[in-house]
Amino acid sequence: MATYNHYYELPVYKTCRAFRKKISAIARKNFPKLEEYHLKMQVLDSSRSITANIAEGFGRLHYQENIRFCRQSRGSFSETLEHMITAYDEKYIAREILSEINRDCLKQLNGYIKYLKAAKLGGNNN
Numbered sequence: 001m002a003t004y005n006h007y008y009e010l011p012v013y014k015t016c017r018a019f020r021k022k023i024s025a026i027a028r029k030n031f032p033k034l035e036e037y038h039l040k041m042q043v044l045d046s047s048r049s050i051t052a053n054i055a056e057g058f059g060r061l062h063y064q065e066n067i068r069f070c071r072q073s074r075g076s077f078s079e080t081l082e083h084m085i086t087a088y089d090e091k092y093i094a095r096e097i098l099s100e101i102n103r104d105c106l107k108q109l110n111g112y113i114k115y116l117k118a119a120k121l122g123g124n125n126n
Helices: 011-030 039-060 063-089 095-100 104-122
Strands: none
Touching (some): 011 063, 063 095
16 A cells, blocks of 8 residues: 555545535535524534544554544444435435435545554554
8 A cells, every 4th residue: 555644645535525525515505594503514514524534543643543533434424424314304405416425435434444454463553
């Protein structure tokens, strides 16, 4: 695996950032005013948490802490997806929009966690 100097160079970060931007655009365009401080804020916060946790974990410089923050990122992805399912159930978004939500972010997070676990076992970085 390549060496990265900054979290924003990581492929997983780039994919999750694109996901966050897409979710933000959907929420801003489709959610009604009455959800401004409820569902809309929850989906924006949880989607932002995905990339924020990747960044924080990367900055910890220890495999185990990085793994922990990536797991939190994965949880934030699941939370975001659940909020989007709620938006669909409330008829704020169409099934097509829900179907377009890319789950590559989750796949890459799982792969990155797997890599970090292997690196932890092979290295001496706590």
